[in-house]
Amino acid sequence: MKYLRKDEEHVVLEITGESHTICNILRKRLMSQDEVSAAAYDITHPLIGQPEFEVVSSNPKESLITASETVKSEANEFKEALVEAFNE
Numbered sequence: 001m002k003y004l005r006k007d008e009e010h011v012v013l014e015i016t017g018e019s020h021t022i023c024n025i026l027r028k029r030l031m032s033q034d035e036v037s038a039a040a041y042d043i044t045h046p047l048i049g050q051p052e053f054e055v056v057s058s059n060p061k062e063s064l065i066t067a068s069e070t071v072k073s074e075a076n077e078f079k080e081a082l083v084e085a086f087n088e
Helices: 020-031 060-087
Strands: 001-004 010-014 034-044 054-058
Touching: 010 060, 020 034, 020 054, 020 060, 054 060
Parallel strands: none
Antiparallel strands: 001 010, 010 054, 034 054
8 A cells, every 4th residue: 555645634545456345335424524525446457456555534544444443343244244254
């Protein structure tokens, strides 16, 4: 992951090795935050393109951290439910 642009209220990241899956859920969790005015990503080439993720917020770094923690928590809850279901 690397910054392509980093301003006080606007960042653009290249997220190497990821696809629509993680980018889309991260975008949705970012847009659920009141302080985020925009969150979007683009993959310019379907086979070899790397996602470019853009966030506009009063504090984009904190917004990204919060969204990432939410995604991690949701993934852990899903894992626990899956393990429980398999053990029934």
